[in-house]
Amino acid sequence: MSFENPRQPEGINVTAENPLREFFTLLLGFGGLVLATLLLLTWSAQWLAQFVPFSVEQRLSGSVVSAIAQPKTADEQAREAYIQGLAARLVRHLDAAERVPVVAHYDVGATENAFATLGGHVVFYRGLVDRVPHENALAMLVAHEIAHIQLRHPIVANGRALTVALALGALIGLADNAVIGSIANWLGVSSIMTFSRAQERAADALAAELVLAEYGHLRGASDLFEVLLDTHGDGGVVGFLSTHPGLRERIATLEALAEEEWEAAPNGAIVPSDAELTPLPWKS
Amino acid sequence: MIELGVFVVLLGCGYFFGRAAENRHFASIRRREEELRDVLVFNGRELPPEAVGGGMLVTGSVVISVDYFKRVLAGLRGIFGGRITSYESLLERARREALLRMKDEAARLGAGCVVNARVETSSISQGRGDSIGSVEVLAFGTAVGLSSVAGAATDAAAGGA
Numbered sequence: 001m002s003f004e005n006p007r008q009p010e011g012i013n014v015t016a017e018n019p020l021r022e023f024f025t026l027l028l029g030f031g032g033l034v035l036a037t038l039l040l041l042t043w044s045a046q047w048l049a050q051f052v053p054f055s056v057e058q059r060l061s062g063s064v065v066s067a068i069a070q071p072k073t074a075d076e077q078a079r080e081a082y083i084q085g086l087a088a089r090l091v092r093h094l095d096a097a098e099r100v101p102v103v104a105h106y107d108v109g110a111t112e113n114a115f116a117t118l119g120g121h122v123v124f125y126r127g128l129v130d131r132v133p134h135e136n137a138l139a140m141l142v143a144h145e146i147a148h149i150q151l152r153h154p155i156v157a158n159g160r161a162l163t164v165a166l167a168l169g170a171l172i173g174l175a176d177n178a179v180i181g182s183i184a185n186w187l188g189v190s191s192i193m194t195f196s197r198a199q200e201r202a203a204d205a206l207a208a209e210l211v212l213a214e215y216g217h218l219r220g221a222s223d224l225f226e227v228l229l230d231t232h233g234d235g236g237v238v239g240f241l242s243t244h245p246g247l248r249e250r251i252a253t254l255e256a257l258a259e260e261e262w263e264a265a266p267n268g269a270i271v272p273s274d275a276e277l278t279p280l281p282w283k284s
Numbered sequence: 285m286i287e288l289g290v291f292v293v294l295l296g297c298g299y300f301f302g303r304a305a306e307n308r309h310f311a312s313i314r315r316r317e318e319e320l321r322d323v324l325v326f327n328g329r330e331l332p333p334e335a336v337g338g339g340m341l342v343t344g345s346v347v348i349s350v351d352y353f354k355r356v357l358a359g360l361r362g363i364f365g366g367r368i369t370s371y372e373s374l375l376e377r378a379r380r381e382a383l384l385r386m387k388d389e390a391a392r393l394g395a396g397c398v399v400n401a402r403v404e405t406s407s408i409s410q411g412r413g414d415s416i417g418s419v420e421v422l423a424f425g426t427a428v429g430l431s432s433v434a435g436a437a438t439d440a441a442a443g444g445a
Contacts, residue, residue: 003332003397005324010314014373019357020299022369026360 061119344385396430
């Protein structure tokens with residue numbers, strides 16, 4: 001019997017293929033699967049959320065309200081009352097039977113932002129309110145947030161976020177590898193807690209209706225977007241604006257709407273460009 | 285986004301450094317395997333006819349860390365199934381390195397072959413979520429002198445097994 005160690009050829013146990021190719025194939029497959037599942041769940045959650053009674057939404061919003069409560073000076077209280085009054089005036093133009101109650105809050109923070117959340121609460125930050133030039137633009141802002149509430153967008157966004165979070169949690173729990181869980185997480189995180197562009201457009205359209213009903217014209221409404229454009233630029237915006245359609249697009253839509261309204265109006269109607277703008281008490 | 289950036293950087297580091305280290309290691313393994321071709325390794329218990337003297341336990345052990353890229357690739361593979369090629373090359377390196385170290389020790393003792401050679405693999409540290417952090421491969425066997433190898437057996441026999 002002879003004892004020897006013949007040379008082993010290379011490549012029996014190790015493949016020569018570049019691992020990047022395998023990586024991208026698997027990543028695309030996995031990413032596609034996760035995204036498709038998330039999309040399906042998102043759609044289902046969005047559809048179901050509209051059936052959640054508003055009273056349930058109000059109960060859920062308890063923590064939101066306590067977070068907003070803060071001491072205010074007399075001036076700030078007056079400003080909050082003014083915004084609440086404006087909101088009440090705008091809400092009146094909605095069908096009383098379908099109207100969802102809106103609670104407006106004024107936050108003294110410097111953030112240039114405003115948002116609508118669960119339970120009909122809308123929050124306007126001093127940072128943004130300070131920059132709005134006149135009541136018509138402020139009305140557009142308030143009406144936009146009211147529109148989100150009327151269209152039940154917060155509960156839809158929260159329902160979607162919760163569903164996505166649960167789905168991701170399940171996926172991360174199932175994945176036997178933490179890294180895979182992280183990949184799934186990053187894929188889903190972007191869709192959490194934001195209103196979609198379609199929702200923003202719908203809110204803009206309803207807001208324009210409310211402003212038109214209140215003032216009889218839309219002049220000055222697009223100034224809100226000019227302010228935002230000046231503050232954040234057209235895109236790459238954070239927070240409340242992150243998923244909003246481009247601001248230039250929104251200005252154009254609003255101006256086209258104003259134009260249409262003017263053309264449809266009977267002779268003698270107020271020409272949008274001549275319509276009077278209502279000043280804000282703290283600007284005068 | 286920051287997390288995603290960190291992920292991509294770690295992945296890039298894992299891929300480029302891991303791949304460079306692997307290529308270097310394989311080149312070194314091939315070179316040293318040629319150098320130590322004279323030391324024969326068998327997993328049987330029977331001794332070659334030219335065996336002389338007593339036996340001595342020789343071991344070779346190596347620990348290799350899994351790079352981030354391999355870990356992610358293995359994780360993705362864990363979903364779809366199939367060959368985890370990223371770990372195959374890792375274990376191939378570890379196994380050959382451990383055997384080389386064992387042969388190196390045998391050669392240092394003047395032995396011409398190692399019989400009853402065994403290889404054991406274990407995961408010695410775990411990454412997040414039970415992913416493999418690093419592997420140890422231990423090779424061990426009985427070094428025996430061969431009459432054909434000059435100066436064989438004396439050192440090995442002196443040590444005992």
